[in-house]
Amino acid sequence: MLSRLQELRKEEETLLRLKAALHDQLNRLKVEELALRSMISSAGDNGKVSPHPAPELSQDVLAHVDNEASINQTALELRTGSHMMEEEEEEEEEEEEEEEEESDS
Secondary structure, eight states: OHHHHHHHHHHHHHHHHHHHHHHHHHHHHHHHHHHHHHHHHTOOTTOOOOSSOOTTSOHHHHHTOOOHHHHHHHHHHHHHHHHHHHHHHHHHHHHHHHHHHHHHO
């Protein structure tokens, strides 16, 4: 029972970290969307998007805009975390089976 509680706590911590990472990524994507919308709205009559962002966006805001590589890295880290959780669960199941075999002997 105690090990199950510990397992659930670890899972909760992992889920909370995942939630925070997803929330951060969502915020960065919202900022990027605003920057892109601003660039589109500031486009000239010829339909070209200005290479410079609109002046109302501060450098601090633009610094938080994610590039594609860091977004891909975040996704990779999340997949790795879920894989590690699966391995931990398998190890715990194996330990429980070994304990049951020892108690039966």
